[in-house]
Amino acid sequence: MTDQVTAPINDWLKSEVGSNDVVLFMKGTPQFPQCGFSSTVVQVLDYLGVPFASHNVLESDELRSGIKDFSNWPTVPQLYVKGEFVGGCDIIREMFEAGELRDLFANKGVQVNAA
Amino acid sequence: MAMQAPDIERLILAALPGARVTITDLAGDGDHYSAEIIWAGFEGQSRIQQHQAVYAALKGRMGGELHALQLKTRSA
Numbered sequence: 001m002t003d004q005v006t007a008p009i010n011d012w013l014k015s016e017v018g019s020n021d022v023v024l025f026m027k028g029t030p031q032f033p034q035c036g037f038s039s040t041v042v043q044v045l046d047y048l049g050v051p052f053a054s055h056n057v058l059e060s061d062e063l064r065s066g067i068k069d070f071s072n073w074p075t076v077p078q079l080y081v082k083g084e085f086v087g088g089c090d091i092i093r094e095m096f097e098a099g100e101l102r103d104l105f106a107n108k109g110v111q112v113n114a115a
Numbered sequence: 116m117a118m119q120a121p122d123i124e125r126l127i128l129a130a131l132p133g134a135r136v137t138i139t140d141l142a143g144d145g146d147h148y149s150a151e152i153i154w155a156g157f158e159g160q161s162r163i164q165q166h167q168a169v170y171a172a173l174k175g176r177m178g179g180e181l182h183a184l185q186l187k188t189r190s191a
Contacts (some may be wrong), residue, residue, distance in 0.1 A: 081162070095162075
């Protein structure tokens with residue numbers, strides 16, 4: 001992992017979103033979220049029973065700014081499913097409430113608990 | 116660092132002419148707002164594209180000067 005991180009952050013981000021079915025870039029950790037919006041997305045994923053990798057953007061300024069350029073999205077959290085940027089807190093919550101998020105995971109072959 | 120609701124609305128309307136914008140101050144600290152934006156130009160765009168259009172209208176203030184702007188966007 002160490003040599004990858006010294007490579008441009010984009011290469012590392014590309015490999016992270018490519019090698020994890022579901023990955024959440026957030027402030028804090030799933031156990032200790034440090035932002036209400038990040039916490040909301042963690043709760044939605046836990047409620048759906050979706051396993052996910054996470055990265056704490058507060059641990060690295062390079063990651064915190066790099067992720068925003070990577071997706072052309074100015075805020076965190078950011079959720080990626082099968083390498084694709086799905087959205088931040090607003091979109092994840094809106095999709096969840098509309099039942100679209102469960103469908104997205106099912107369509108992409110990501111394990112999600114029964115309705 | 117904070118913004119006032121009228122300034123947010125002005126920036127959005129400048130970039131999305133004719134949009135109907137409703138801004139709600141969530142915390143009274145000039146940093147946490149929600150905005151509902153109805154704009155015909157969103158037609159055919161994904162939620163991500165719609166929100167990116169709003170962020171672009173704010174010219175880099177999102178996530179910096181403006182900490183939180185909860186968005187609800189639709190075309191009609």
